[in-house]
Amino acid sequence: MSDKKKRKRQYTPRKGYSKEQYRRDTMQAYGVLTGIAVALVFVLIYFMFIHKPSADAKQAADVPQTVTVKKVIAGESVSEVSASDENGSSTSEPQDSSSAVTTTVTQAGNETAKPTEKAQEAAGHKLEVKNGITYVDGIMIVNKTYSLPADYAPGLDPTAEAAFNEMASQAWSEGVSLFICSGFRTYREQDMLYRNYSSQRGTDEADRVSSRPGHSEHQSGLCMDINTTEFDFAGTKEAIWLANHCADYGFIIRFPLGKESITGYAYEPWHIRYVGKKAAKEITDQDLCLEEYLGVTSDYKNSSDQNG
Numbered sequence: 001m002s003d004k005k006k007r008k009r010q011y012t013p014r015k016g017y018s019k020e021q022y023r024r025d026t027m028q029a030y031g032v033l034t035g036i037a038v039a040l041v042f043v044l045i046y047f048m049f050i051h052k053p054s055a056d057a058k059q060a061a062d063v064p065q066t067v068t069v070k071k072v073i074a075g076e077s078v079s080e081v082s083a084s085d086e087n088g089s090s091t092s093e094p095q096d097s098s099s100a101v102t103t104t105v106t107q108a109g110n111e112t113a114k115p116t117e118k119a120q121e122a123a124g125h126k127l128e129v130k131n132g133i134t135y136v137d138g139i140m141i142v143n144k145t146y147s148l149p150a151d152y153a154p155g156l157d158p159t160a161e162a163a164f165n166e167m168a169s170q171a172w173s174e175g176v177s178l179f180i181c182s183g184f185r186t187y188r189e190q191d192m193l194y195r196n197y198s199s200q201r202g203t204d205e206a207d208r209v210s211s212r213p214g215h216s217e218h219q220s221g222l223c224m225d226i227n228t229t230e231f232d233f234a235g236t237k238e239a240i241w242l243a244n245h246c247a248d249y250g251f252i253i254r255f256p257l258g259k260e261s262i263t264g265y266a267y268e269p270w271h272i273r274y275v276g277k278k279a280a281k282e283i284t285d286q287d288l289c290l291e292e293y294l295g296v297t298s299d300y301k302n303s304s305d306q307n308g
């Protein structure tokens with residue numbers, strides 16, 4: 001900046017406004033500014049070190065609790081002790097809560113719903129996977145969540161077949177005719193059936209009444225469609241007899257009326273599943289479906305195979 005310009009900008013007192021007066025006014029202005037600055041520093045210190053979190057901040061501090069519960073449900077060796085630890089620290093040390101919130105929320109964001117829901121499976125039950133087949137409390141589970149390997153092809157289970165024959169002969173003696181309409185199906189057969197359904201009726205409807213390959217119980221060899229797969233089987237004397245007596249032979253009506261949201265399938269009065277007499281009695285007496293009995297879901301979203 002040139003001297004000329006500097007001089008131009010220099011203060012020229014108005015008439016009657018002395019240089020001394022100007023100096024005092026300037027000092028006063030500086031004083032006020034300093035005062036404001038000091039006040040700001042105090043406010044800053046107050047919020048950084050002294051201030052307790054407000055209701056909003058407390059609400060934010062609750063976030064890790066929810067996340068922790070999720071983690072515990074996820075069951076990835078996160079114990080309940082660590083959960084209470086985290087809750088404790090977020091309440092007793094509020095100044096740390098903001099950073100805790102940020103990191104934990106990030107974790108929650110990374111957690112997809114899939115492993116969380118999956119880990120809720122069979123809580124309080126014994127879940128085992130042998131050769132790609134899932135057993136809960138020793139009962140093989142095949143549904144929308146749990147599938148069978150494509151090469152699993154045991155044929156109709158001999159125990160289930162013997163139980164059916166015993167049941168059918170008793171029914172026959174009471175004037176009721178029961179026969180197996182469809183028993184064991186291979187992965188490939190199911191694949192073709194499902195493709196047929198979904199091309200004719202769309203995926204949503206196909207998923208209500210049919211199974212994607214690997215997810216059909218018919219591939220387990222433990223279930224059978226009795227007499228028909230037409231809905232007008234419901235209410236016939238055969239359907240009524242079957243519903244009333246199949247548990248005595250170790251079978252359950254696998255997809256009961258009113259349980260579609262749990263089993264994932266529409267009511268099928270003809271589809272029976274062999275689970276053994278003890279489980280069949282308990283399931284039937286308590287009016288449960290197999291998913292409720294074993295504490296598992298039936299949802300392709302929770303499935304880990306490529307068809308789910």
Ligand SMILES: [Zn+2]
Nearest residue numbers: 218224225271
């Ligand atoms: Zn069936």
